[in-house]
Amino acid sequence: xxxxxTYELNKAKQAQRYRNRQSNGFGKNFEKFVAMACDFYREKxxxxxxxxxxxFRVIRLLRNGRFEGRFTRKANPDxxxxxxxxxxxxxxxITKRQAEVLDRKYRLGGLVGVCCGIGDRYFxxxxxxxxxxEAIWSKKSVSADDLREYEVPFRQGILFLxxxxxxxxxxxx
Numbered sequence: 001x002x003x004x005x006t007y008e009l010n011k012a013k014q015a016q017r018y019r020n021r022q023s024n025g026f027g028k029n030f031e032k033f034v035a036m037a038c039d040f041y042r043e044k045x046x047x048x049x050x051x052x053x054x055x056f057r058v059i060r061l062l063r064n065g066r067f068e069g070r071f072t073r074k075a076n077p078d079x080x081x082x083x084x085x086x087x088x089x090x091x092x093x094i095t096k097r098q099a100e101v102l103d104r105k106y107r108l109g110g111l112v113g114v115c116c117g118i119g120d121r122y123f124x125x126x127x128x129x130x131x132x133x134e135a136i137w138s139k140k141s142v143s144a145d146d147l148r149e150y151e152v153p154f155r156q157g158i159l160f161l162x163x164x165x166x167x168x169x170x171x172x173x
Contacts (some may be wrong), residue, residue, distance in 0.1 A: 023085065030117050032081035036157025047161060078102075078110050079124075079160075083117040091133045091140045102127050115160045117145040124160035125150045 004012075043045040060068045080102065082093045094114060095103070105127075106112040112127035121144040129150070134140050146149075152162045 010038075019125075026085055026117075027081075027083050030158075031081050033154065033158045034081050034115055034160065037159050038157070040156035040159070041161060075126050079115055079127075081115045085117070085119060088141045088143045088146075089116055089118050091130065091142075094130070099131065103131065106131075111164065112161075115158065116147075117158070118147070121147075122152050122154055122158045122160070123147045123150040124152050126162060156158055 005115065013140075038047075038049045041049060080094055080098055082089060084090075084093075102112050102114075114125045114127065114130045116123050116125060123144075126148060129136065133142060136145055150163060153159050
């Protein structure tokens with residue numbers, strides 16, 4: 001049996017809380033970068049896209065920065081934003097519910113995908129590719145190098161539509 005002191009346990013918990021806050025911050029920044037690109041596309045007359053957060057309401061505040069909350073209605077996105085500071089991203093970061101919504105939009109002919117960040121590289125992966133990750137790469141996670149075909153630049157935000165088509169030049173903006 002391995003014995004861990006209270007000090008070591010508290011130290012481990014603090015380290016985990018720090019990593020959780022850091023990941024949360026990275027995710028929030030990533031979504032801001034996507035919103036910046038949406039604003040850029042709107043200003044240039046390229047597309048009118050709104051990245052809307054999940055409709056959520058805090059019910060009760062608890063101790064230690066925790067809370068009880070609930071979703072007020074179901075979100076209906078055409079794409080999901082996911083970020084990891086690790087060297088690969090898991091297919092499972094898209095929940096079953098999110099996958100069902102994206103599948104439905106895809107079947108209806110929508111432009112559907114996953115805008116993701118792995119470290120300091122950014123990608124817009126078409127839903128058909130993301131949904132079939134295991135068949136394509138024989139694994140349920142991918143590295144930035146696996147996704148290089150879907151890499152998009154960071155200028156005026158994460159320009160996630162660059163590989164979709166359209167002849168607009170963002171190099172001087």
